[in-house]
Amino acid sequence: MIRFFSKNRTASLLVISAVSFALIGAFAPGFLSFATVRTILINGMIMMTVSLGVMGVLLTRNIDVSVGSTLGLSAAVLGLLLQAEVALPLAMAGALATGLLAGLLNGVLVAVIGVPAIIATLGTLGLYRGLLLILTGGVWIENLPQSLKALASPRFAGFPILIFVVAAIVLLAHLFLSHTRKGRFVYAVGDNRDAARHIGLPVRHIELSVFVFAGLMSAVGGIIFAAQIGFLPGQAGSGIELRVIAACVLGGISLLGGSGTVAGLVVAVFFLTSIDSALIYLRIPGYWNDLIAGAMLLLVLVVDGRLRLLIDKSVRAKRYANHASTDKGQSLIKATPGLTTSGGNQ
Amino acid sequence: MRPSLRFLLRWESFLVLLLIAEILIFGAINPRFLRPSSLLYSTSDFVQIGIVALPLTLVIIAGGIDVSFASVVGLCAIVFGVSVHFGLNVPVAMLLAVLAGGLCGLFNAAVILTSRIQPLVVTLGSLYLFSGLAVVLSGSIGAGGYEGIGGFPQFFTDIANMHLLGLPMPLAILLIEAILLGCILQFTRFGRMVYLVGLSEKAALFNGMPLDRVRMWTYVLLGVFAAIAGLILTSYFGSARTDLGTQTLLSAVTAVALGGASVYGGKGTIFGTLIATLLVGYLQQGLQMSGVSSQISGALSGALLLIAVSGRQLAGGVSVLSFLRPTALHASK
């Protein structure tokens, strides 16, 4: 039943997307085209990578709001290294290392010291953003080398190289989360922490790793940002944390941990990114974007929440209806003479 | 003294000491900072953080969370601006803005309590919804994002610069609010239920407490005060903008957490949040006056929050851990 609905979330979101695309296409000829889809995919790259990282954290029933700052910080490290004429691969490695360290600090705060994740990552959100400003002196980093920008310029059928990297990461993440032992550990920790501990899963290691992964993904997002935009403002990536969490939630990843799929996330990111393009084609002023995104998010959540409540209720009713009929079956094991004096159970 | 409160008071005295140290350090760097007038008037730049952080403390104590207040600040400012634009007189428009704030809180509460979705998710959605609404509203009368809606009567823009009991108006409002909410929390039935609901939802239910109603009011209070913050900022800047509250989001949550409230509910005080607000606010102001970029203060307040909370976690290690592992409690049977 739960699987049905989590699957259904992906499916229903897909249906909503398809229907709205068809409607928009009917009103705005030219919208339904390969070019539109391509634009949406390209525009959604940053959100996709970063939300993939956050997804891992959410699956373990934690949260990471520092990803926007981590993105900015790693992008800045990349930019500064490039300005110092470090080779591109090395500079990219530097950016990734920055993301990794940032994620590691979050992980240590949460998994080792035991600070609630929302508080810890709120603190690092400020910390990383400040570090970024200290590193850059508050100055925008411009004149990034062409070799970096080339990564984001159209190459194959109008797609940049980076999008294949993103696609590969998404695919790997999907395979890891749904088809490997370690991937299922991530779900298990968020699903029932006590049980995970009881089974002997390395709960702390898993928590630490998802935060490191989130940091790493933010760094990838930072590299994409630098390549796509071509310069780095001090506010690079700020605010993305909220949009990314919204995408995860819309994609069916529960903030209570343990459920959600990469497929759902992909559809949600595509859907949220497409709002921008759709508004342009419908000639609606861009400022409607937030309103529509917020309303969509709430609508999906409320409908989903109500459905769950109804299911719970019917399951409960069924359980008590069964009670009467299973009485006879249960009676034998409940009944044991001899030990009457101690009775119950603890 | 209650042990739970005793611990908190110890925490709060620590915050007070930290605040004094902070002010002295900045004073040593730049003596102008220590002038009473400068200490008083610089508060006007960060009072809005406290105005929303205080009712947010109530929401968090009751076991909830709300991030949408950051948009409510802007939305209510726009509601006020649009009402004035359409010729309503200022006091009525102000009332309308406050009403809008209350309705925003009610909306959050209604969605949270009827759908039983986590409050963080719901208010994240309404964060977009409300800011989107504000943008659309201001767009509808052709006001651009940056200049906002202006042209308010002189007496309204004067409000933020008036004095009450020798204090700048925004600070006076914050202090009055703190006393009001502090009294509600400590001395009323409602305040006690806020704590109890946050401590144990189940036990509150078994004791017949109106769980949903208590939580609803915390959200409504936050909405109302977010509206008040929006009005003060509008008066202070002379224009109503949609993004007036954006900066308050993280600082206010930081102030509440630093002030000692627990995100698990049931713990926290108004006094703690108030001191933490001053701590965070003066940090920004002091750094600015010391010639440090105001943006870097974000790093410092982030670090401050981390060090404070980790320190508290490590110091209180044993009790906190045993609290987090309910199995340890149940195994005693």
Add this chain to the structure above:
Amino acid sequence: MTEEAAGVSVRDVWKGYAGVPVLKGVSLSLERGQIHALLGGNGAGKSTLMRVIAGLAHADRGAVFIRGQELRPASAKKAHMLGLYLVPQEAHVFASLTVYENIVIGVPGSKAALSAKLEGFMREMGVCLDLEEIAGSLEIADRQIVEILRGLIRDASYLILDEPTSALTPRETGALFATMRRLVAGGMGIIFISHKLREVREICDVITVLRDGVIVHSGMLSEISDDGIVAAMIDAVADKARHEVSHAADEVVLELDRLGGEGFHGVSLALRRGEILGIAGVVGAGRTELAETIVGLRPIASGTCRLDGRQIAQPSPKTCADLGLVYLPEDRQSNGLFLEAPISWNVSAAIMHRLPTFFAGAAETKRAETFIRELGIKCRGAEQQVLRLSGGNQQKVLMARCLAAKPQVLILDEPTRGVDVAARADIYNIIFALAAAGTAIIVISSDFDEIEELCDRVAVMAHGHLSGVLEGADVSVKAIAQLAFSAEVSL
């Protein structure tokens, strides 16, 4: 005996929670090829002992050895590696993973090999589970089977089964026993915790009886009679005279007429002023559900519930408390008390809505202090956190909370669970004094001794129905037990 031979060996283990000792120097050894029964009443410390053996809790003193290796530092993973698996009483299930994943999670090996092995176990046990189903939708019995399979798939040499049969059907129980026998023949050692002597007789070789954290009997099962076991389990002092004075008046306060709800049907009862009415039965008989329905926590499905001859209009804990109908919940840690709040806050919790909007802390403290004195709550003052009190004193705080509401009818659900002997006597005296003052009291308990000692009249429930009412001289542990297990008698 060498440590190698001993398999699992527990030496002089002490363990306390919040300063209350639960285990007081327990030593135990489990050999391979043996099924070792562990018995004990409520609060004897069985679960705590098992948690220590399984590495889920640290012993304060003493040590646990598995295959001669000390389990230190205590960790579940280390215990698993040494070949010991604890099947807990309440199954830990990952609700959003599949049944297969739930079972094999953390076990190395290819899917094909694990599936084949798993299906082998399932065939032998005669259970049928859809491995691809989501575990969240499993019934309780199936969850228990998932836990047992978890232990089996881990190739455990030692299994601890904590009341594994309490949720199984007889057929499943039989299958489980067959599996256990086969495993033991293959050299496994099993600790079997149960309340059911018949099951113990059927399957176990060795028996250990735990009482109040101390081992009171240990030896071969064949060398001790059923009566001997029961005698070992029961506290010697418990054998005292029943309270004979009844204060019951003729006036009926609470009247249930064919009341039905979640988990019970057609219960008709009348409670008189000053009467102590016991509701006995085993866990799952519908007693707690009945109580929670009476006080408005669960919906009424059929029938009526009248207080003072009037039907309660909109039953809710608040309206019921206003009418003087107060409930002391079974699970005091999660449903009853605000553990992190001071005693004074807890005492006022049930009467919050009757306090003025603005209240002074002084009155509240005074109220709490009155109860602390009257009920003999051992604490450092009215502002002490309830978390820091012992189980007995926590229970007294909960009593104080109920009494502050000035009840006319008081429903006590397992009032002395996890409470030490001295506090238990205090609580009994409070109950008698209340009855003498005219309060009508319902005591729900699975401890039939307690029911016998306390109650004027006993209603016994079995499988959601009222199976009989005993009064006066008819009230005896034996009679209660017969009614509580009546379903079996009739089968």
